[in-house]
Amino acid sequence: MHSLFLKVFLWFWLATALVIGALLLTTELTRERQQFPVYTGMDKAMNAVARVTVETFEREGREATRKLFGDAGGTPNATFYLFDESGAELTGHVAPPRAAQETARRATATERIVRGAPGERMFVAHPVTSASGRRYVFVDAIEPRNRFPDNPLVQALRILAALLTAGALCYLLARYIVSPVVKLRAVTGQVARGDLSARVSPLLGKRRDELAEMGRDFDAMTARIESLVSAQHRLIRDISHELRSPLTRLGVALELARRRAGAEAGGALDRIGREAESINEMIGQLLTLSRFESNAGGSGDAEIDLSALVREIADDADFEARSRNRQARMTACEACTTKGVPGLVRSAIENVVRNAVRHTAEGTAVEIALTCEVVNNRREALIRVRDHGAGVPEAALDKIFQPFYRVEEARDRQTGGSGLGLAIAARAMRLHEGRITATNAADGGLSVEMRLPATDSAQ
Numbered sequence: 001m002h003s004l005f006l007k008v009f010l011w012f013w014l015a016t017a018l019v020i021g022a023l024l025l026t027t028e029l030t031r032e033r034q035q036f037p038v039y040t041g042m043d044k045a046m047n048a049v050a051r052v053t054v055e056t057f058e059r060e061g062r063e064a065t066r067k068l069f070g071d072a073g074g075t076p077n078a079t080f081y082l083f084d085e086s087g088a089e090l091t092g093h094v095a096p097p098r099a100a101q102e103t104a105r106r107a108t109a110t111e112r113i114v115r116g117a118p119g120e121r122m123f124v125a126h127p128v129t130s131a132s133g134r135r136y137v138f139v140d141a142i143e144p145r146n147r148f149p150d151n152p153l154v155q156a157l158r159i160l161a162a163l164l165t166a167g168a169l170c171y172l173l174a175r176y177i178v179s180p181v182v183k184l185r186a187v188t189g190q191v192a193r194g195d196l197s198a199r200v201s202p203l204l205g206k207r208r209d210e211l212a213e214m215g216r217d218f219d220a221m222t223a224r225i226e227s228l229v230s231a232q233h234r235l236i237r238d239i240s241h242e243l244r245s246p247l248t249r250l251g252v253a254l255e256l257a258r259r260r261a262g263a264e265a266g267g268a269l270d271r272i273g274r275e276a277e278s279i280n281e282m283i284g285q286l287l288t289l290s291r292f293e294s295n296a297g298g299s300g301d302a303e304i305d306l307s308a309l310v311r312e313i314a315d316d317a318d319f320e321a322r323s324r325n326r327q328a329r330m331t332a333c334e335a336c337t338t339k340g341v342p343g344l345v346r347s348a349i350e351n352v353v354r355n356a357v358r359h360t361a362e363g364t365a366v367e368i369a370l371t372c373e374v375v376n377n378r379r380e381a382l383i384r385v386r387d388h389g390a391g392v393p394e395a396a397l398d399k400i401f402q403p404f405y406r407v408e409e410a411r412d413r414q415t416g417g418s419g420l421g422l423a424i425a426a427r428a429m430r431l432h433e434g435r436i437t438a439t440n441a442a443d444g445g446l447s448v449e450m451r452l453p454a455t456d457s458a459q
Contacts, residue, residue: 008178012170013163020162050126050138053082057090058130065091081139096139099123104137180204180211184218194430196226240283247280303455304345306336306381310370313350317366321357327365328357336372336381338452340432345452348428351421352385352436352448360387360445372454379454386447391440400438401426425450 057065069080069091082090083104089096100123107125126138183203190198199222200215254276258269310333317328338345356366369384392400392407399405403423422436429436434452441447 009171009174012174013167016166016170017163020159020166024159046124046138046140047126047128050128050136053080053138054128054130054136057082057136058132058134062091079141081141083137083139085135090136097121097141100139100141104139107137107139177211180207180215184211184215187218191222191225196222196229198222237287240287243279243283247276247283250276301339302342304338304340304342306338306345306370306383306452307333309342309346310349310368310383313346313353314368317350317353317357317368320354321366324357325362326357326360328353328368329365330369331367332369332371334371336370337455338381338432339455340452344428344431348425348436349383349385349450351425352383352450355421356385356387356389356446356448359389361389364388375451381452381454383450383452384447385450386441386445388445391444391446392438394440397438397440401436422448 053065053068056068065082081096081100081104083096083101084090087101087105089101099121103123103125107127122142124140124142126140128136128138130136180200184200187198187200187203199219201212201219204212204215251273254269254273258266261269311330314328314330321328353366353368360366364387366388367384367386369382371382371384373380373382396405396407400407401422403420405423426436429450429452432452434450436448436450438446438448
């Protein structure tokens with residue numbers, strides 16, 4: 001059970017149910033029970049019944065008394081007995097229990113009504129002296145009533161109604177408490193996905209409690225982060241654009257210097273040209289990464305034919321690789337399509353392929369494969385790029401997708417890498433709800449896998 005709402009609701013409901021149960025129990029245990037009928041005002045009536053019974057016995061005998069008992073004592077909660085002074089039951093219609101005999105004996109001795117102990121069967125004795133002067137004891141045996149005065153079904157319905165009412169109130173209370181947390185979680189998810197403009201305060205309405213204060217603090221924090229990130233992106237763009245102009249002038253001056261300088265200065269000037277070109281390429285990658293980080297590209301809905309795109313990238317990479325005694329070839333190319341921004345997807349795949357061409361060993365080929373798979377009931381396009389270079393240390397496999405990360409500083413500078421290509425590819429994959437991973441191949445080299453959602457049109 002991972003839902004906060006469900007936890008709060010069930011705990012409230014359980015606590016309310018326990019309170020209701022404790023209240024019912026304590027009320028039941030502490031109240032004065034009316035175990036037997038209230039005899040206030042009924043003693044005279046029972047005394048009259050006792051006198052009629054004695055007169056019937058003396059006048060008409062045992063059989064008539066039995067018939068009288070059958071008419072008067074036919075209720076489920078009452079049984080009548082008639083004893084003489086010696087304690088013998090005179091009618092014989094039922095066998096009297098010892099408690100009835102003891103009650104009759106005590107009533108004869110004290111000449112007053114005697115009741116049984118509470119919670120048990122009760123015997124009410126009515127001493128009677130007949131017209132002939134003989135003494136009798138009329139005993140009314142009464143069964144205790146049900147511990148609960150109402151029908152059990154009625155009691156169950158009352159408890160059920162109380163629980164349902166408590167459940168409805170607990171549901172509303174739990175929803176009121178947890179609702180801001182749910183909204184805050186939704187906005188937090190938006191921020192985690194890169195939408196720094198998301199705010200939770202408009203969703204909380206006019207609440208003024210601690211949760212609303214937390215929402216406003218969250219909005220203030222998000223606004224501050226958005227401001228800092230925006231300032232960082234602006235700084236990168238501004239610096240990149242400002243550097244482009246001096247680099248352009250540097251290129252013109254370099255060409256003029258080549259024409260005027262002698263052969264001995266050619267090597268140095270070529271080195272300056274390569275460094276200037278490297279800086280220019282890095283600036284372009286910085287601008288691309290900045291655009292991706294600010295979501296300027298968007299995800300888009302254009303249909304992209306991945307088979308045609310990957311084959312075109314492979315052909316271009318192979319053309320460039322052959323000049324360095326390397327190759328790039330397609331090992332598989334299934335028909336796959338996806339939706340997104342073609343330029344971003346192309347940039348991601350091209351950066352990975354160019355990185356593989358840069359690091360594969362001379363005389364080897366970069367292997368590029370495009371396949372369509374079904375993973376967790378979701379069609380995915382899998383683009384696998386494998387080189388035959390030195391690979392990457394296991395501890396650095398996740399770090400190579402970070403901006404400016406270099407496994408070996410000297411080697412990457414020699415190969416011209418800036419540490420931005422894979423970072424751009426990773427960001428483009430995330431913008432298209434895809435993912436990118438890297439693993440070392442068993443027989444050497446690095447294998448990079450890019451997965452993108454595949455559309456049904458590729459079926």
